[in-house]
Amino acid sequence: MRYLIFGTGAIGGYFGGRLLQHKTHQQVDFIARGKQLSAIKSNGLALKSINGNTLLSTINVSEKINDNIQYDVIFIAVKSYQLKQAVAEIIRACGKKTVVIPLLNGIDIDNKLIAYGLTSKQIVNGFANIICNVNDYGIIEHIGGDPHITLGVKKGLHNQQAINRLTPIIENVAQDLKRAQVNVSIKDDISDAVWAKYLFVSPWAAISSLVEQPLSQIRSNPQCYLLLQQLLDEYVLIAKADGVTVAPRLLENIKKGLEHLPPESTTSMQNDVEQGRATEFDTLVASAFHLSEKHKLSSPILTWCYSCLAVKVNAGYNNYK
Ligand SMILES: NC(=O)C1=CN([C@@H]2O[C@H](COP(=O)(O)OP(=O)(O)OC[C@H]3O[C@@H](n4cnc5c(N)ncnc54)[C@H](OP(=O)(O)O)[C@@H]3O)[C@@H](O)[C@H]2O)C=CC1
Numbered sequence: 001m002r003y004l005i006f007g008t009g010a011i012g013g014y015f016g017g018r019l020l021q022h023k024t025h026q027q028v029d030f031i032a033r034g035k036q037l038s039a040i041k042s043n044g045l046a047l048k049s050i051n052g053n054t055l056l057s058t059i060n061v062s063e064k065i066n067d068n069i070q071y072d073v074i075f076i077a078v079k080s081y082q083l084k085q086a087v088a089e090i091i092r093a094c095g096k097k098t099v100v101i102p103l104l105n106g107i108d109i110d111n112k113l114i115a116y117g118l119t120s121k122q123i124v125n126g127f128a129n130i131i132c133n134v135n136d137y138g139i140i141e142h143i144g145g146d147p148h149i150t151l152g153v154k155k156g157l158h159n160q161q162a163i164n165r166l167t168p169i170i171e172n173v174a175q176d177l178k179r180a181q182v183n184v185s186i187k188d189d190i191s192d193a194v195w196a197k198y199l200f201v202s203p204w205a206a207i208s209s210l211v212e213q214p215l216s217q218i219r220s221n222p223q224c225y226l227l228l229q230q231l232l233d234e235y236v237l238i239a240k241a242d243g244v245t246v247a248p249r250l251l252e253n254i255k256k257g258l259e260h261l262p263p264e265s266t267t268s269m270q271n272d273v274e275q276g277r278a279t280e281f282d283t284l285v286a287s288a289f290h291l292s293e294k295h296k297l298s299s300p301i302l303t304w305c306y307s308c309l310a311v312k313v314n315a316g317y318n319n320y321k
């Protein structure tokens with residue numbers, strides 16, 4: 001299998017790096033840019049991880065996709081606001097058999113990929129569980145979460161013929177990831193799992209982006225923690241109104257997950273807010289707000305977060321580097 005990791009930031013660097021570290025027959029290429037590209041070219045890609053450090057000094061990384069290579073699988077590991085440009089570049093490298101797997105957070109990433117020009121037959125849905133960041137150029141730091149990728153088709157998106165073609169590819173990718181010491185789940189219909197991940201990350205992303213504090217501070221401030229729990233309850237009502245099956249234990253598991261993550265945990269949206277960069281506000285907060293409006297729900301905490309963050313991130317956009 002020949003893999004392309006499009007976007008060598010936290011997620012792309014970690015999971016692509018592990019695939020490269022444990023590769024047998026497969027080839028793993030990377031797309032990066034700017035100082036990250038220069039640092040990886042000069043010093044290699046370093047993973048500083050609670051699961052073991054490694055330095056990948058032999059790595060095929062470039063700024064643009066080599067159009068002469070036909071990739072079997074392209075993982076997309078950019079932020080949602082970078083997706084349109086990424087797809088414009090990826091489309092050129094897609095052969096008839098290429099499968100594209102987005103690892104972004106969000107409930108409508110597949111629809112965005114289609115709107116930007118990919119076809120449903122080319123897409124396998126996916127998402128990542130891990131807490132990692134770019135610690136310095138060329139250095140990915142994994143501080144929490146057991147690295148996990150969930151893969152699967154969506155019943156509404158794929159017909160049976162597409163499912164039959166994509167299933168063995170998903171299984172091969174899962175085997176390669178497992179060999180690379182990444183846990184993998186495969187879902188027959190990934191829709192509810194995508195929502196479950198969204199419910200875990202989005203309320204926390206909203207609150208952490210507002211208060212700009214690590215999880216320990218959010219947990220130890222009773223009012224702040226209550227806000228997070230109430231916001232989560234509102235997101236769950238939105239999911240249910242949108243037809244999602246929210247398993248009774250899910251809410252309990254999300255709350256337990258938030259209790260047990262390392263104290264220094266932050267969300268990637270919060271990191272972007274703190275650094276004055278563009279954010280995934282549209283995907284993680286505005287999408288939920290608009291769904292709440294569509295289903296005529298009352299979501300007072302979400303409405304408040306939406307308004308405050310809209311002001312805050314718009315100010316942040318002015319500093320966008
Ligand atoms: N970090 C985490 O722990 C987790 C993140 N996620 C999700 O994964 C997704 C990716 O997040 P994360 O890895 O943190 O983000 P990062 O910003 O760390 O990584 C994205 C990388 O892609 C690069 N990139 C974007 N567009 C291009 C392009 N056209 N050409 C070359 N390089 C490009 C960016 O470069 P540049 O910096 O120059 O823009 C950056 O290096 C998000 O949806 C996030 O919500 C999910 C689970 C956990």
Ligand SMILES: CC(C)(CO)C(=O)C(=O)O
Pocket residue numbers: 105128129130131132145201204266267268269
């Ligand atoms: C919260 C976290 C780290 C959990 O996986 C995440 O998905 C993100 O910040 O984008």
